[in-house]
Amino acid sequence: MLKIVLTTTLVLLTGTPAVASPADGAAVTxxxxxxxxxxxxxxxxxxxxxxxxxxxxxxxxxxxxxxxxEVPVRVAATPDDPDRPLQWSLDRLRGDDLPAVDVTGQLVAVVDTGVDAAHEDFAPGQVRCDLGTDLVDDTRDPDRDGCVDPQGHGTHVAGIAGAVSNNGTGVAGLASGVPILPVRAMDATGAGTSTAIADGIVYAVDHGATVINVSAAGDYSAVYDTAIGYATAHNVPVVVAAGNNGATGNQAQWPASAPGAVAVGAIQQNGTLAPYSNTSGAARITAPGTGIYGLDATTGGYVYKSGTSMAAPLVAASVALYEATHAGATTVQVTQALTGTAQAGVVNPYALVSAAVPAVTLSSLSVSKRARITVRVVAFEPGTTVTVTETYRYARKSVFIGKTVALGSARVSRAGTATRMVTPVQSAKSGTLTVRGTGADGSRIVITNRVTVG
The missing domain is CATH 3.10.20 (Ubiquitin-like (UB roll))
Incomplete structure (x- = not known):
């Protein structure tokens, strides 16, 4: 069976503005x-x-x-949080420029070491202790609601996503004030089990999470595949830290490598990939992860932390913002939007909430059959031609060789749709399918979709 993973990348090679045109069906005026x-x-x-x-x-x-x-605007005011200047991550992601988004209908599950609901930079009731749980076998959380954090990691993660901005206190979260579902699955030393993490993912789905953040990494267990598959089937994206072993072996980490997980790598303030960030191939997107200033549960104050653990909640918060403005989005659409708006692989929440993302859909996905590629993007100029190519790698005498094959072209209809039947050249290999065409503004547009056989 041919499994298609849609990781769409939009590149505007010439012309302005560098923003995707809305797809038909998008909520635009x-x-x-x-x-x-x-x-x-x-x-x-x-x-x-x-x-x-x-x-x-x-x-x-x-x-x-x-x-x-028509696009949303808001007053050009800088948040009054006193420590906001210490948050280079929000500068990098244009956090202060984001249009006003109502995230009260979202619920970000933090499967971690717990969340200190009493921290001053959370609003009363923002951390949903009434929905939370504790899956750790210890006595640190008498109420068993996940609203304690003796380690501090989970509170830092939750604050990156949703600390209240413009409250004159501390720092600002990317999705300010977004409700948090605390799921304590790791203990005061930061240790846990794959079963607890998997149970936490399932629990979060069952209790209304709209996106799940897992800032944890370890070896493979089949429970991750099952749990993330369950979340995906219920259209709940699972955002996972890619792992911090990039400079120490760089072996694949789980649950980041599980099918369906949105694995997140970390960048440094200079924009380069952090040396510790895992590069084994699981990461679909990156976000700031080094020197991230945020909430400290152990002191009630604030602290710097680094790691892909800090990058993941910035992506989870971006998902919450996107889902708040794109009701009913599937996990595939969320992933496609994340990668389709990313700048040089870095999550771009501003583009996520202010622009629609071109879509490429594939059907007839049997290895033995031809695949129908349907391009539904108003970004392509009606009457022009799009071309489809396949790039794949194959092994020859222990050396991987890359090859690109032209699969044909299709004319864009007046509705902005082009359909092309193609037969993948290397149906038993992994690769990418690329669609090229001319945009409505005369720019050249490239949309790339990764294809994985499995």
Whole structure:
């Protein structure tokens, strides 16, 4: 069976602006820019069945100089959290520029060492002790609700995702004030078991989590595959730290390597990959992870920590922001959006919530059959041609050789859709399928999808 993992990357090679055009079905508003004889502009909202049709209607209005897409704005104020200047991670991710997003309907599960619900930088009731649990066999949490953290790791992770901003206290979370589901699965030394982590993932799904963060790593256990498969089947993304053994063996880590996990590597303040960040191949995306200032449960104050553990909650928070603005998104769509908006592999929450992501869908996924590639992206100019290529690696005398094969082309319809039947050249190997075309603004667009056989 051919298993398709959609890790879509959008690259605008020329032209501006460097933002993906919305796909049909996206929740966008199109306006026409109409200018009268005196030069005075008026902005007229245009509605139609598809975004492509909205744009055509906008351009056809008398006096129209073209279309524009309505985007959210907010006051250009810097959060008043006194330690916000110490958070280079939010500078890197444009955290202060994010449009206002209502995250109260989201629930970020933190499967970790517990979460100190009483920390000053969480809002009352933000950490959902009424839903939390403790899966550790010790006496540190008498209420068994996960709302204690004798180790401190889980509180730091939860604060990165959701510490309240603009409260005049401490730091700012990327998804400020997002509700946290505490699932204590590791003890006061930071140790736990694969079964506890897997149980925690299942528990989080069953108790309403919309995204799950697991900042833990270890060896393989089949329980990870089962637990993450359960979460994926319920459209709950599981964001996992890739692991910190990049400079000490770099062996694959779990649950980051489990099918369906969104594995996250760490970058440093200079933008380069942190030397400790695992590069064995599991990581789909990166985020700031070195020198991250955040909540300290052991003192009630704040502390710097480093690791892929710190990078993962920035991605989990980004998922919460995306899901809050894209109701009903599947785990595949979430993953595609994360990678499709990433800049040089780094998560881009601003683009996630302010732009739609082009989509490439594949069907007829049997190894013995041809695969239908359907490109549904208004970013491609109707009437132009997209081309499809396959790049794969194969072993020859213990040396991996790369090869790219042209699979054909397809014309983009007026609805912005192109379909191409292809037969993968190396159906028993892993590789990528790439679609190239011309954007509506004249830019060249490249969308790449990783294909894995298994």
């Amino acid at each position: 199109t306006v026409a820019r109409v200018v009268d004889a005196s030069g005075r502009p008026t902005f007229v909202e245009v509605a139609a069945r598809t975004v492509a049709e909205e744009r055509r209607r906008a351009a056809a209005l008398p006096g129209s100089t073209g279309y524009a897409t």
